[in-house]
Amino acid sequence: MSAEPGTAAATVSDRWAVDPATIGPGDVLVLRALGLGDALTAVAPLRGVRRMLPGHRIVLAAPAGVGAWLAGLGVVDGVLPVPGLVPLPPTPGGHVAVNLHGRGPLSHELLLASRPERLVGFAAPAAGHDGPPWRPDEHEVHRWCRLVAGAGGPCGPEDLRLRDHRPAPGDAPVLIHPGAASAARRWPAERWREVAADLAADGHRIVVTGSPAEADLAATVVAGIDAAENRCGTLDLDGLARTVGAAAVVLSADTGVAHVATAQAVRSVVLFGPTPPAWWGPAVDPDLHTVLWHGDPAAQAWGDPHADRLDERLAAVTPAEVLAAARAQLGASRT
Template structure:
């Protein structure tokens, strides 16, 4: 674990840099955690943050008159703060210690993990009450039992509901003010190689979409610029990235490394369709009610797939839920690799209501 960090911010606003940027995550100003506050630990990535939205609404219901402070990445926390889900953000990553004065008379809620390591991070701030999964062997006997084979949204709603804050899948939705546009968003990246469908297959999908006249927006982080350039056809390998490329009739634009999380949400919110793997962009599409084609593997969609509006989302999965793969692996998972270009294009055809080029 890294060293502790401190400081709170009450200032909503977009994060800087590309998707998943840590550039604005240093200590920020604001008053310290106070008595009566509720400290929520969820120091995880974009998909995890969105999967925790329903539970955050439950936290608000459990403690409606208290200030909700989220310990997590600042650029994500501030974005959620803009929706009124939390009141302040304590920048934090993974399971680093939280540099806070202990014994503040606050409530601590562990929405980060099963424990006991995450429990210990929250417990070190000495809350008057710790809400967590039961871990008797580590000295945390109070709480429900963590289950592996449970949807991520249901899991955290079950914990928070147990603590007195009823919530459920319908609490996942975020307001989407955008009118549906014409663009198809293709997001080829993922945090780990096991969840990245081969780029040549994504390139084939983009080519087919553009050939049918659909504008395509390829999104990704700054670290994924080479991948997105290969998928979008905007530059040769190792060449400059940016601009747009015409593929037959449709325009393809490479937006990798250019979007903050709020800007990414705006792009997804205005899309006609999103195509991606098991990654944060899929969760944005779910939260905003945007149709999607989602490629799963190694983790089954029963654990991390769309939890609401199933009619909007086509989920492709060729794995065995009883034998999931490694979500943190470096090589593409066999279950994901079994999904073909034709399967994806068939799903895109059905969502768009018309065949793409050459089909």
């Protein structure tokens, strides 16, 4: 995810932070120590956890800003702030632990060290844990819903939504989020600018978002376009979510903002490269989301999403394709 929470999100984190010394029977400790996009794919299984153990307090071990944002939305009840896959603070034990982070053994071992009464997780013989098998070619949302549903918490892709779809007002802007965490998933800025210029010529306002580190990237996209507004580096998570929610359509690569659009049922066009959309694409409301990908689903040979060079599948996506998909979604948004 490109946009990181700012000061406002840190203040909210203090509000939702849970003292580990209070985690015990009656609590569920869920590990998902990942970024925004990963956190949003976990909304559906987290709702399954709520159904599995109604009345329990759900504490999410996750980065502070993302965790606090989900707590503010009521998806979880509190946050145990952790920056990644690191040892958890000591707890009294007796709680239920749920591993939504990975298949182990390290993530399992970190949760087991918190002395839970029960661990819900995929099978990890190296950690001494028996559970359902991990399927490497499974969609991320379906994978975690399968785990939680099998443990007694029914859930599915429809639980990803944070709100119902709302028709966009006539003056709603097009949101372009050109950044991504790695070069492999970063479509060239000049191509985004071409799309932005053509949509502005159609009469649409353009809003560009990103992190402070992506200021030069955003400046390239909006250069010379009077109808384009650069909000790069100005938004915390709440502000980003509101901006996405107010857009007519969101254009981005396979990154956190795409998952925000899916969660808010906002129309989107998502450009995929090294990772197949069958694993990470929108899992609900297919009419609202257009996926552009030039990979071969039968090839079983994917690229490295963390590589430092543009993936060839993403490079094959043309501005004409993105423009056509955006115009189609914009046309549908007005009806």
